[in-house]
Every structure is written in structure tokens, then in C-alpha cells.
Amino acid sequence: MGEARILDSLNIKKRCGAVGVGFWQCPHFLFPVTGLIIIISIIVTYLVASRVTEPEIAALIVLAVTAFLFIVGHTIVRSFENIVEASRLKSEFVSIISHELRSPLSAVKWSLDLLKSDNTRMKASDSAESVISSIGEQNEKMIRIVNGLLEVERIEEKKMSLAPEKIFLKELTEKIIGDLSLVARDLNVKADLETKTDAPVFADPQKISFVIFSILENALRYSPAGSSVKIEIYEKSGSIFWSAANTGAGIPKEDRQKIFEKFFRSRDVYRYRSGGLGIGLFLSKAFVEASGGKIGFLSEENKGSVFWFSLPRV
Incomplete structure (x- = not known):
């Protein structure tokens, strides 16, 4: 050997x-x-x-x-x-983007074929609405992919723009928990929110919503069925902290230094079938730091991970 x-x-x-x-x-x-x-x-x-x-x-x-x-x-x-x-990165990127776009495009094609088919009875409004809703969801997924790639380009060209305003992390988190409710249900994982402060922060709501969505979606997808993701919002040293903890497999030691790199995907991506382009955490780090905050994580293999970010309190 x-x-x-x-x-x-x-x-x-x-x-x-x-x-x-x-x-x-x-x-x-x-x-x-x-x-x-x-x-x-x-x-x-x-x-x-x-x-x-x-x-x-x-x-x-x-x-x-x-x-x-x-x-x-x-x-x-x-x-x-x-x-x-x-x-190598170019070839890997082409492979990933092809896979990520093929899935929603196939779903849209299937839904449209279903609507056009003479053999199916789509007169019932609930059935038609279900198909149209599916098309809308897949369309949103493709829009997120394209928008993410455009943001990567803006960051690399140092053209990222922010539109900060007074926002409340609790409100953003509750909305995103609702947006990810179907994902959580399919994975049989719960998202529990505990808020210890109602203090606002001054940041771009779209950018911070993206950060919360990315971290929470990862936490859900890398959690075992029947478990829960604990989300906390609290204040410490003049900053508002947001964290999401799960009891998943954790992050392998060799992956930890690369976790915020562009297009990086953990080897467990295939085990959990989590998909993604590997830009969510890269963009999250850029958005948080551009807003004057910090981002990081703690992880232990076979026990889970805690991802967090902080923003200055208003």
C-alpha cells in the first residue's frame, strides 16, 4: 500500500x-x-x-x-x-452552478408541463395555485443564485453599496424563520428563537437578512432530523449579538480556516445534500464587516456548531 x-x-x-x-x-x-x-x-x-x-x-x-x-x-x-x-476553481464553479441552476429549471419545466398537460385536471384552484407557487419558489431560488454571484463581483471590484437604517434583528429573524419553514419541515428540524434584547442596530436590512438567512439555512441543513436550531439575540459590550447553534456533525478541522472563503463547500455537503454555491458565508462575512460588525463560529466535530455575528448597537 x-x-x-x-x-x-x-x-x-x-x-x-x-x-x-x-x-x-x-x-x-x-x-x-x-x-x-x-x-x-x-x-x-x-x-x-x-x-x-x-x-x-x-x-x-x-x-x-x-x-x-x-x-x-x-x-x-x-x-x-x-x-x-x-x-480547478473555474471547472468546479461551472459544475456547481450548472447543478444549482438545473434543479430549479427542471422543477419549473415540470410545473409548466403539468399546467399545459391535457391529461391532468388543473381546474381545481388549489392544484393550480400549488403549481404556480412551486414555480415562484424555484424562480426565487434562481434569483438568489444570480444576485449572490453579482454581489461577489461587486465585492471583488470594491463596489459594494450599503443602505443602512435602524433595524431590529428579532423582526428580520422571525420573517426568515417563516421563509425557511418549509425547509425546516422537510428536514424535520425546528428553529427556536430566544430574544434577550430589543435594541436596534444600524445596518442594511437586505444585507443582514441575507446573513441571517445563510447562517440559519446552513444550521438547519447540517442538523440531524428531530433536532432543533437554537437562535439567540442578546447584547454584550455595546453590541447586539445574533447566534445560531445546532447539534450537527460539526466542521472538520481541516475545513475551518476555509469556511469563509469564496466558493468553499465542506466535504459534508454531499453527506447532507445541502447544495449551494459556497458563497453564503463569504458574502455574510463581507456584509457584516462592512457594517462595522464581526462574525465567527465555534465548532466541535460530532457535537455541532455555533455561528454568530455582532453589530454595534444604535
Whole structure:
């Protein structure tokens, strides 16, 4: 097993093929090549320098050339590593966005076919309303996906805009709990809200609603059936805190540093079939920090997680 792993790691052609690039763009190939070039350059430099100058000077020249070549080689390899990573992210993004848009589009198509079908009797108003409601829900999902991608672009171009006003986190949370009631029911998970303060904050209601929606939806989807998500709103040190705690699987240690990164999705996304583009927490962090607040989480594997954010009290 160990020998096979070693041989596999030495198979440069296979490793380059796995990342989808040619030899001269593959970091696994460029690293040994640059190393070989540096070794040859050191030998040639030493042989030439030792003939025309003192040994001490020759040694200094060799050190200088080695340092220069090492820096250049490292820069080249790192540049191609970044290219490979960008290519991987692009492919992954296309795959994710295709999947996320295909689901609501398929649901809309099915609903429209049902409405147009001559074999189904859609005269009953409740049946027709149910289908139309389904179309509306899927349309809202697609709008959220597109709006999220547009917000990512605005953040990267430093063009994000805020429309702050006095808002109450309790009111926003109650509305979002209602919006996610069908999700909670399908997952057999409850959302319990406990409010310890009614103090307002000054922030953009749409942006903060997005933050609450993203955190709460994740908390619900990563919770075991029959459990509940505990939401708390409280005041501490002049700030209003909002938190959501669940008893799910928790976040693996290797994922914790990446949790707020753009397009990052935990390995448990397939286990819980949670879907998503991996931009909810990235945008949430940007929105909260732009509003003068903080965001973070605590997590323990097999016990659950607590996500929180705080905003200055008015």
C-alpha cells in the first residue's frame, strides 16, 4: 500500500493529467526541472568562477547565483500553481452552478408541463395555485443564485453599496424563520428563537437578512432530523449579538480556516445534500464587516456548531 502510494506520487504524468494541464504548465513537473537547472547552474558557476578568481570569491558567486535561481524558480512554480488552482476553481464553479441552476429549471419545466398537460385536471384552484407557487419558489431560488454571484463581483471590484437604517434583528429573524419553514419541515428540524434584547442596530436590512438567512439555512441543513436550531439575540459590550447553534456533525478541522472563503463547500455537503454555491458565508462575512460588525463560529466535530455575528448597537 505504502509502495504503491510512493510510486503514484512519483508518476508525474499521472499527477499532471489529474490537474488537467500539460507538462510545461504542471507544478509537479516544473519543480524537479527547476531543481535540476539550479544544480547544473551551481556546478557550472563554480567551475567557471574557480578558474578566474579566488575560492572564497567563487563560493560567494555560487551562493548569489543559487539564491537568485532559487527565487526565480520558486516564483515560476508558484505562478503555475496559481494557474492550476484557478483552472480547478473555474471547472468546479461551472459544475456547481450548472447543478444549482438545473434543479430549479427542471422543477419549473415540470410545473409548466403539468399546467399545459391535457391529461391532468388543473381546474381545481388549489392544484393550480400549488403549481404556480412551486414555480415562484424555484424562480426565487434562481434569483438568489444570480444576485449572490453579482454581489461577489461587486465585492471583488470594491463596489459594494450599503443602505443602512435602524433595524431590529428579532423582526428580520422571525420573517426568515417563516421563509425557511418549509425547509425546516422537510428536514424535520425546528428553529427556536430566544430574544434577550430589543435594541436596534444600524445596518442594511437586505444585507443582514441575507446573513441571517445563510447562517440559519446552513444550521438547519447540517442538523440531524428531530433536532432543533437554537437562535439567540442578546447584547454584550455595546453590541447586539445574533447566534445560531445546532447539534450537527460539526466542521472538520481541516475545513475551518476555509469556511469563509469564496466558493468553499465542506466535504459534508454531499453527506447532507445541502447544495449551494459556497458563497453564503463569504458574502455574510463581507456584509457584516462592512457594517462595522464581526462574525465567527465555534465548532466541535460530532457535537455541532455555533455561528454568530455582532453589530454595534444604535
